[in-house]
Amino acid sequence: MLRDMKVTKVCCQGCGADLQVDESIRFATCNYCHARLEIIHDPTVTHTRLLEDIGRTTEKMAGNLRVIELQNDLERLDREWENRRQGFMVTSKNGHRSVPTEAGSLIGGGIMLVMGIAATAVGANLGGPLPLFGLVFIGLAIYSIINGTSKATGYRDAEKSFMQQRNDLIDQIDEARRN
CATH class of the missing domain: 2.20.28 (Rubrerythrin, domain 2)
Known part of the structure; x- marks a missing residue:
């Protein structure tokens, strides 16, 4: 029917x-x-x-969603970098935290090295086990120089990588906003 x-x-x-x-x-x-x-x-x-x-409305909503996703990725990247950055930081004897630098490592290690050489020389003149103390100090100075410059180089490379990723995300956000 x-x-x-x-x-x-x-x-x-x-x-x-x-x-x-x-x-x-x-x-x-x-x-x-x-x-x-x-x-x-x-x-x-x-x-x-x-x-x-x-x-068009659906495309616009999808574009807005893409921008939000990219902004979330940028915020996550910034948080991860801040956590990673803290691992590179060095602490001075008065508790001040700072970014490691090659120059700071070389200067600090150089001062320790000079003190170790002086301690070894004085200890050799006085006799006894004092020259060993100076040699240990020299070893710590060399370790400090190597560790500090390595940490500074690692920080610089990690920061460069972070900034490249961050700039790429910002470019993607700008591109998504234009579309």
């Missing part, structure tokens, strides 16, 4: 032309401007909506 379909007159949102659709139609194409339309059957009115508008 076939039932009669109710035919409704709607207006094309693309060109304004009158279209006739029955209640079973969900999508249509305008015969005049060829706009793709969604037919919306509300309880009180039937109207059309351009599918291109829906597509």
